[in-house]
Amino acid sequence: MLxxxxxxxxxxxxxxxxxxxxxxGAESFVDxxxxxxxxxxxxxxxxxxxxxxxxxxxxxxxxxxDLDSDETVPFPKVGGNCCHLQGxxxxxLWAEQGKSREAFEHQQEDEAEVVRHxxxxxxxxxxxxxxxxxxxxxxxxxxxxxAVIFCNSVVGARTNAEGRESTSAAMLTGKIPDWGxxxxxxRRGTHLIQVDVPVESVMDWGMLGYFxxxxxxxxxxxxAGKIGQPDLIRHKHFGAAAASSGGVEMYHIxxxxxxxxxxxxxxxxxxxxGTIHYGPAERRRVYESLNSNGRDLNVDYVMLGCPHASVEQxxxxxxxxxxxxxxxxxxxxxxTSRAVxxxxxxxxxxxxxxxxxxxVMTDTCSAIGRMxxxxxxxxxxxxxxxxHYLPAIMGIEAWFGSTEDCIRAALTGRWSGELR
Amino acid sequence: xxxxSKQVAPAKIILHGRKVxxxxxxxxxxxxxxxxxxxxxxxxxTGTVIETHHELHGVSFQDKILVFPGAKGSSGWSxxxxxSRIAGFAPKAMIFTVMTTKIALGAVVTxxxxxxxxxxxxxxxxxxxxxxxxxxxxxxxxxxxxx
Numbered sequence: 001m002l003x004x005x006x007x008x009x010x011x012x013x014x015x016x017x018x019x020x021x022x023x024x025g026a027e028s029f030v031d032x033x034x035x036x037x038x039x040x041x042x043x044x045x046x047x048x049x050x051x052x053x054x055x056x057x058x059x060x061x062x063x064x065x066d067l068d069s070d071e072t073v074p075f076p077k078v079g080g081n082c083c084h085l086q087g088x089x090x091x092x093l094w095a096e097q098g099k100s101r102e103a104f105e106h107q108q109e110d111e112a113e114v115v116r117h118x119x120x121x122x123x124x125x126x127x128x129x130x131x132x133x134x135x136x137x138x139x140x141x142x143x144x145x146x147a148v149i150f151c152n153s154v155v156g157a158r159t160n161a162e163g164r165e166s167t168s169a170a171m172l173t174g175k176i177p178d179w180g181x182x183x184x185x186x187r188r189g190t191h192l193i194q195v196d197v198p199v200e201s202v203m204d205w206g207m208l209g210y211f212x213x214x215x216x217x218x219x220x221x222x223x224a225g226k227i228g229q230p231d232l233i234r235h236k237h238f239g240a241a242a243a244s245s246g247g248v249e250m251y252h253i254x255x256x257x258x259x260x261x262x263x264x265x266x267x268x269x270x271x272x273x274g275t276i277h278y279g280p281a282e283r284r285r286v287y288e289s290l291n292s293n294g295r296d297l298n299v300d301y302v303m304l305g306c307p308h309a310s311v312e313q314x315x316x317x318x319x320x321x322x323x324x325x326x327x328x329x330x331x332x333x334x335x336t337s338r339a340v341x342x343x344x345x346x347x348x349x350x351x352x353x354x355x356x357x358x359x360v361m362t363d364t365c366s367a368i369g370r371m372x373x374x375x376x377x378x379x380x381x382x383x384x385x386x387x388h389y390l391p392a393i394m395g396i397e398a399w400f401g402s403t404e405d406c407i408r409a410a411l412t413g414r415w416s417g418e419l420r
Numbered sequence: 421x422x423x424x425s426k427q428v429a430p431a432k433i434i435l436h437g438r439k440v441x442x443x444x445x446x447x448x449x450x451x452x453x454x455x456x457x458x459x460x461x462x463x464x465x466t467g468t469v470i471e472t473h474h475e476l477h478g479v480s481f482q483d484k485i486l487v488f489p490g491a492k493g494s495s496g497w498s499x500x501x502x503x504s505r506i507a508g509f510a511p512k513a514m515i516f517t518v519m520t521t522k523i524a525l526g527a528v529v530t531x532x533x534x535x536x537x538x539x540x541x542x543x544x545x546x547x548x549x550x551x552x553x554x555x556x557x558x559x560x561x562x563x564x565x566x567x
Binding site for chain 1: 438439440441455460461465470471472473490491492493494495496497498499502503506518519520521522524525526527528529534
């Protein structure tokens with residue numbers, strides 16, 4: 001491929017992957033059969049930037065940005081199982097999101113190109129809930145840190161935290177550097193986390209993940225102790241949080257995750273580099289840290305669905321909002337994938353939420369799309385990951401609590417969450 | 421004796437490591453012991469760190485030799501630093517200690533000469549404000565301590 005015999009796009013893609021592999025110190029490539037990225041999509045800034053330099057088409061952005069090429073190359077239909085992760089704007093509620101018709105139409109054009117090139121349009125950070133669930137042991141090239149950690153830890157498939165450029169190159173070549181989580185020895189745990197306080201609720205799983213990410217950074221935690229059996233939603237919130245406060249790309253829970261039947265198996269017979277305890281004092285400190293961006297108790301925006309909500313989570317929000325009204329002047333936006341929303345529509349959840357004054361949106365979120373209801377100063381969030389990012393990106397105050405705390409804030413306009 | 425000689429001629433310190441991205445660059449060091457988030461942790465359009473609790477919060481890395489442990493957070497790391505290059509706010513070079521896919525790909529697409537696996541800890545040897553030359557191809561870092 002590198003010699004150009006398979007066309008210029010594959011040549012440019014291999015050139016980038018070789019430079020990337022050398023940077024890592026990898027010695028070879030591994031074949032990948034499942035690739036999730038954000039190929040060719042551009043913000044208006046990027047689009048304009050290339051337009052001013054005589055380009056701006058989808059293939060131009062894909063070549064010059066994604067493949068880091070100095071020229072535009074034709075981009076053939078991809079092979080294999082490739083999907084597009086989250087985008088920048090809801091295809092129906094873009095005006096409510098404060099986006100221009102130009103931004104909406106630009107996204108529609110990009111999306112048509114993604115379809116034309118044979119890439120599944122899932123438009124979500126939770127592809128595993130929307131039509132792309134990898135298999136145990138499958139070599140993947142995924143980006144989106146919350147999806148990467150899920151893929152490695154919960155499924156037992158194999159991916160590094162790839163980036164936009166490497167996933168786009170992998171879509172064309174089916175290759176990625178054989179490094180890190182593709183290799184058995186790299187997947188073993190490095191740090192033991194002893195949980196000394198009960199962790200049951202989704203909120204508690206999010207806090208534990210946030211604590212662990214900060215404590216182990218990019219290492220691999222093995223979690224043991226007073227924890228119940230997490231369901232998919234708890235894994236989703238735990239992993240997303242650990243990947244935000246640190247760089248955790250894989251975790252083990254003894255007796256729960258597929259590569260940790262025992263503590264010895266999780267550690268690969270190595271002695272952990274450290275043992276870290278999580279007790280009531282640590283739990284309190286994480287809660288306070290997650291609420292350190294909040295001062296004003298008047299909440300004008302509640303954002304749910306980070307990572308994108310499952311059908312059950314939308315159902316829970318609908319149950320809490322049924323027959324009630326969100327306070328005038330407040331907004332509630334819940335983000336999910338198009339696939340999950342279609343089921344929520346069918347069950348009447350979307351309508352129940354809308355009747356209460358909230359909106360179920362797809363494709364994006366406030367952080368990815370940089371979008372807030374007009375005049376937002378204080379947001380309430382049930383996701384440790386979103387608390388980590390949104391105040392920094394949008395310059396607003398934030399409160400962290402349970403889904404119930406957040407919905408109460410939407411109904412009353414006041415934050416009244418506390419650590420129970 | 422040692423104090424005097426330091427005052428007369430600022431010592432150059434040479435560190436040897438491994439190429440991540442080739443090319444040469446020199447400039448003023450910006451050092452942090454904390455890992456940096458790309459997407460959501462920096463503003464590529466101004467070249468500043470925006471992560472709320474980061475010790476470099478509000479500080480610009482534009483045209484600096486960025487000396488740090490490495491990358492954390494979102495897999496949008498590479499795209500964020502890539503965008504900072506296009507917008508004209510990228511660091512001139514990168515020196516880091518912990519290899520990850522985020523930093524490797526990020527350094528490649530930022531076109532920043534980069535080295536790692538140095539024979540001395542760059543986070544100890546180099547201080548913010550030191551003048552640093554990075555030769556990516558040879559994996560050599562030359563540090564001139566600030567006066």
